Structures are given as structure tokens and as C-alpha cells.
Amino acid sequence: DVKVTQSSRYLVKRTGEKVFLECVQDMDHENMFWYRQDPGLGLRLIYFSYDVKMKEKGDIPEGYSVSREKKERFSLILESASTNQTSMYLCATLANTDTQYFGPGTRLTVL
């Protein structure tokens, strides 16, 4: 079974704070992804990484950065949180079968 864990299920931060969301997978997968999910908008790709220290922008990278120092860990960073970044953040890892497996999600609220 693929296991993807995210550091927090719920997080409340203030505008302007730096926010770190952590994701860990135990399957030695090379590819990892960060999405946000908003009602009526589906899942939108923020960033992905296909190897350690490698990263690529997804569809909505503005206001975010990422870090992949170890294969099993992929971090999403909000440099200066804003209220429009209130969302559900989902991490995923890619298996060889083109199937992505998701973590439980982090519900971030920015006040």
C-alpha cells in the first residue's frame, strides 16, 4: 500500500506568515506533486518534482515555492500567506502505472 502523509490536517495562519506544508511518501517514488483543491475548481497543480532537488512549475505556482532535499519528502512553502491561499492542499506521489496516490490533505485557513 502506498502511504503518503502530510504534516498537518488543519492549519490556521495569519496574513504575511511563512507557511511550510510537508509531505512524506514511503514508496521511493521519484515524482511528487502539490495541488490545491477549491470548490468548483477541481484540483489544480501548483508544483511537481521528478527527482531530488528538481522541481517544475505547475499551472498555478504564483505565491508558492517548493523544496525536495530528500526523495521521500516534498515541501510546499507559502512565502507570505494571503487570504486567497485559503484552500485544501493535497500532496501526491506517482506510481509506475500513471496512478497518483494522494495524502489526506491539509486544510489551510489564512486569516
Place this chain on the structure above:
Amino acid sequence: DQQVKQNSPSLSVQEGRISILNCDYTNSMFDYFLWYKKYPAEGPTFLISISSIKDKNEDGRFTVFLNKSAKHLSLHIVPSQPGDSAVYFCAAVVRRYGGSQGNLIFGKGTKLSVKP
């Protein structure tokens, strides 16, 4: 421009009946499709997938049909159960740089409600 479209935001079905969730896509280069199910406050869980070389894939109560000429796929759930109530996302694989690995493009989801 949406490449993967789920035109019905919601669907309500009676327990025991068939649920049919639809998905349309625009890019004929897509070669692999997946359906995910998502409960509130949880991550999406993979349900079933289909390669473009097939027109049907079945797994228990779940069947996915692919009509390449119409660029349409559908997920059938038979019989529907109250525990199936969730948001269902259709996704297509977009190959990176023409290689074997790909990213997913998701539809906006359809909320299924199965009434007892």
C-alpha cells in the same frame, strides 16, 4: 481552457440504482484516464483507470467506458450505495516532453449523492 470537463456539478441517485458520471476531453493525445473519489476533508482515492487502447474496464461495482471518437468517458456504479456519496474526479494523463511519465489534468468534479 478546460481540457477535461465534467459538465454535471452534481448527481442524485436512489440506492440500488445505477450512477453514471460523465467526462469529456478535448485532447486526442490523452492515452490514459483515471477516476478518483473524494470525501470531504480527505485526499482523493484512486478508483479505476482505463488505457486508450481499451473501451471498457471493470472492477467490482465500478466500470469505466471510453469512447475515443466522441472523446468521452463515463463511470458506472452498479448498484449505488449511500457510502458512494462523494465527489468524483475524472483525470487524464498529459505526457511530459513526449516521454513516458505524465501529469494529471483533472475535471472539476461531480458530487454524487446516493439516497437510501
